[in-house]
Amino acid sequence: QVQLVESGGGLVKPGGSLRLSCAASGFTFSDYYMSWIRQAPGKGLEWVSYISSSGSTIYYADSVKGRFTISRDNAKNSLYLQMNSLRAEDTAVYYCARGTYSSGWPLDYWGQGTLVTVSS
Amino acid sequence: EIVMTQSPATLSVSPGERATLSCRASQSVSSNLAWYQQKPGQAPRLLIYGASTRATGIPARFSGSGSGTEFTLTISSLQSEDFAVYYCQQYNNWSTFGQGTKVEIK
Numbered sequence: 001q002v003q004l005v006e007s008g009g010g011l012v013k014p015g016g017s018l019r020l021s022c023a024a025s026g027f028t029f030s031d032y033y034m035s036w037i038r039q040a041p042g043k044g045l046e047w048v049s050y051i052s053s054s055g056s057t058i059y060y061a062d063s064v065k066g067r068f069t070i071s072r073d074n075a076k077n078s079l080y081l082q083m084n085s086l087r088a089e090d091t092a093v094y095y096c097a098r099g100t101y102s103s104g105w106p107l108d109y110w111g112q113g114t115l116v117t118v119s120s
Numbered sequence: 121e122i123v124m125t126q127s128p129a130t131l132s133v134s135p136g137e138r139a140t141l142s143c144r145a146s147q148s149v150s151s152n153l154a155w156y157q158q159k160p161g162q163a164p165r166l167l168i169y170g171a172s173t174r175a176t177g178i179p180a181r182f183s184g185s186g187s188g189t190e191f192t193l194t195i196s197s198l199q200s201e202d203f204a205v206y207y208c209q210q211y212n213n214w215s216t217f218g219q220g221t222k223v224e225i226k
Contacts, residue, residue, distance in 0.1 A: 037164075045156075045164065045207055047215040059214065095163055105211035106154040108175060110163035 002026040002109045004096050009114030016086050016118070022079040022096030022111055030054075030074035033099030035107060036081050038092035038116075048094070049081065050104035059104070064090075086118045122146050122210050126218035132226040139195040141221045143208035148188045152212035155184055155193045158220075159204045167206075168193065198223070 008020040022034070035050040049060045049070040058070055069082040079096050093115050097107035123146040133139045143153070151171040156164035166175040168184035171191060181196040195202055203225055208218040 044219045045209070045217040047217070061214075103211075105152070105215060106166055106169035106175075106209070107156075107164075108166045108169075110165070112163055 002098065004098065004109060004111035006094065006096055006111045006114040009094065009116045011117045011119065012086055013120050014087060014118055017082070017084045018086065018116060020081040020083065020094055020096075020114060020116070022081075024077045024079065024096075024098075027098070029072075029077040031101055033102075033104045034072060034079045035097050035099055035104050036070060036079075037095045037097055037107070037110075038090075039095070039113070040089075040092045043092075046092075050099060051079070052104075053101070083116070086116075088118050090116060091118045092116060122149060122213050122216050124208055124210055124216050124218035126206075126208055126221045128221060129219070130222045130224060132224050133198050134226045135200060136197050137226075139198055139202075139223055141193040141195075141206055141223070143186075143191040143193070143218050145189045145191075145210055149210040149212035151187045152210060153184075153186070153191050154209045154211065155182075156207045156209065157202075157204045158207065164207065195223075 003025045005023045036048040051058050051070045067085045071080045093113040095113045097110040125144045127142045153171045155168040158164040172184045183194045185192050205220045205222045207220050
């Protein structure tokens with residue numbers, strides 16, 4: 001069955017960096033768009049970024065543009081999110097989620113999330 | 121940015137009753153609208169996409185309707201496992217989520 005497992009979250013100081021990973025299994029990873037979505041504690045969902053199946057198309061939310069970089073390694077069935085210049089408002093659970101063959105949406109499978117806490 | 125507004129914020133319903141959740145877009149999103157269910161401590165689950173198509177494995181008691189700017193998620197007869205937070209998401213112009221509707225036991 002489809003599984004998405006995030007890792008790499010933790011406590012980081014403002015201005016610091018963190019790299020999240022998402023290991024995919026149970027489907028042909030290289031066929032699908034993938035996204036990162038985040039959820040601040042007690043708040044709603046916010047789309048962060050998505051990447052096309054080949055990695056040639058990438059988009060970011062304005063709130064993270066220039067600070068976060070999404071990438072994927074189809075040979076390793078893995079999705080990544082490099083987060084730099086972290087701010088307190090980046091504190092959230094970060095989910096990776098699967099899109100479709102031709103679009104980032106909708107998101108039909110989600111991982112369980114990894115918590116990123118930005119605090120001094 | 122397209123703003124998605126969900127109402128009500130909280131809906132109190134008795135098991136077996138019908139629940140109707142609304143989602144309004146600040147501009148037309150055509151039928152590019154999805155609904156997700158999220159239970160405490162869990163990831164969201166896709167219920168509906170294309171405004172009215174049920175995702176794989178979703179029970180028939182969940183139905184979606186609407187197009188343009190007004191959308192509705194209906195749960196025909198609430199089961200105990202349906203008490204959760206529901207989010208709408210537009211994906212016509214990038215992606216934005218509504219703030220959620222919590223369906224609680226009355």
